[in-house]
Amino acid sequence: MHQATLFPEILDPPAGSLRDRDNRFYSLLAGGARTRLLEGFLELKIPELLGAEGPLTAAEICRRLSLHPHRGWKFLHLLALTGLLDEQGGADGGDFAIYGLSATTKEYFGAEGTGGYFFRDLVNYWRNVAILPLAHVLGGMPLPEAVRWPPPGEEAAVHLETWMRVTAEGAIKALHHSGAMHGAGRLLDVGGGDGTIGCALAHEYPQLQVTVFNLPASAALARRTILERRFTSRVVVYEGNFLEDELPGGFDRVLFSRVLTDWDAGVCRMLFEKSRRALAPGGVLVINEAFVDGNLDYTIAWEFRYLFYDTFGRAMFKPLEVYRQLLADAGFAITKVSPMLDDAFYSVIEAKAI
Numbered sequence: 001m002h003q004a005t006l007f008p009e010i011l012d013p014p015a016g017s018l019r020d021r022d023n024r025f026y027s028l029l030a031g032g033a034r035t036r037l038l039e040g041f042l043e044l045k046i047p048e049l050l051g052a053e054g055p056l057t058a059a060e061i062c063r064r065l066s067l068h069p070h071r072g073w074k075f076l077h078l079l080a081l082t083g084l085l086d087e088q089g090g091a092d093g094g095d096f097a098i099y100g101l102s103a104t105t106k107e108y109f110g111a112e113g114t115g116g117y118f119f120r121d122l123v124n125y126w127r128n129v130a131i132l133p134l135a136h137v138l139g140g141m142p143l144p145e146a147v148r149w150p151p152p153g154e155e156a157a158v159h160l161e162t163w164m165r166v167t168a169e170g171a172i173k174a175l176h177h178s179g180a181m182h183g184a185g186r187l188l189d190v191g192g193g194d195g196t197i198g199c200a201l202a203h204e205y206p207q208l209q210v211t212v213f214n215l216p217a218s219a220a221l222a223r224r225t226i227l228e229r230r231f232t233s234r235v236v237v238y239e240g241n242f243l244e245d246e247l248p249g250g251f252d253r254v255l256f257s258r259v260l261t262d263w264d265a266g267v268c269r270m271l272f273e274k275s276r277r278a279l280a281p282g283g284v285l286v287i288n289e290a291f292v293d294g295n296l297d298y299t300i301a302w303e304f305r306y307l308f309y310d311t312f313g314r315a316m317f318k319p320l321e322v323y324r325q326l327l328a329d330a331g332f333a334i335t336k337v338s339p340m341l342d343d344a345f346y347s348v349i350e351a352k353a354i
Contacts, residue, residue, distance in 0.1 A: 175201065
């Protein structure tokens with residue numbers, strides 16, 4: 001019988017006890033260990049190996065990957081403890097313990113172990129910044145390959161918009177579920193990427209005319225997406241820089257989807273003021289963003305990235321109450337908040353001019 005079944009009280013030490021203190025500290029250390037294990041897991045292409053071959057013994061994996069047999073075995077066992085691999089027969093530490101891809105890994109990287117662009121990109125970025133001496137970075141050390149806004153060229157724009165496209169599904173689901181576009185005739189999608197969300201909304205709402213507002217390099221990608229998806233009669237592109245330019249006007253809805261968490265409170269307030277001028281009477285400002293509320297680990301992971309982006313501001317991820325105040329400052333009142341779905345980080349705010 002498992003120990004937790006015999007002694008269920010061991011799982012939850014009393015709050016404030018020494019064991020509770022130590023558990024919380026070890027959770028910090030274990031977070032770093034899990035990240036390094038994930039790095040090695042991907043660098044060694046273990047998902048691809050086991051996705052193609054199926055479960056293999058520890059000895060065979062170490063042989064295939066040229067790993068030290070003792071260290072490699074321990075590494076595979078740790079991957080099983082983190083949930084990235086399934087382990088059979090590993091309790092005695094034998095070479096013929098069998099390891100295969102876990103259900104969790106298949107969620108991230110697919111059954112063949114070759115997918116997961118989004119997750120791989122997150123880990124790759126982590127690896128690039130984790131090698132930098134943090135104390136020196138905080139002291140003002142120049143940052144290599146720092147992200148800049150606007151993207152400095154076509155290649156940077158393609159990378160940004162590819163990343164936004166492959167991660168758009170949750171944002172689209174959140175918008176559909178909220179019903180924020182019901183009854184709308186004209187939508188302005190501010191910072192609308194390569195047009196993926198605009199086309200998805202046009203498909204869902206046949207009466208909707210969409211204008212995607214974005215920088216020239218991204219606007220060119222949006223025109224390509226719109227043409228490929230055959231929405232040229234209902235989705236158009238308007239080039240501009242929302243930090244400098246006024247937004248076009250006369251829209252029933254103005255949408256910010258995964259845009260505002262890149263900007264500090266002052267920029268958000270300015271964008272809301274521009275949105276108010278862009279809306280037709282009775283129009284609705286729609287915000288589709290991840291809040292701090294309910295997303296603490298997500299927020300910490302992303303705010304850590306922002307340490308290395310001098311172009312952007314401070315406190316990027318905001319709680320709902322901060323959005324409420326910023327909207328009030330710009331002359332809006334929130335009329336509806338649609339909470340996160342089970343499969344997305346995003347909540348949807350609808351607000352009208354007071």
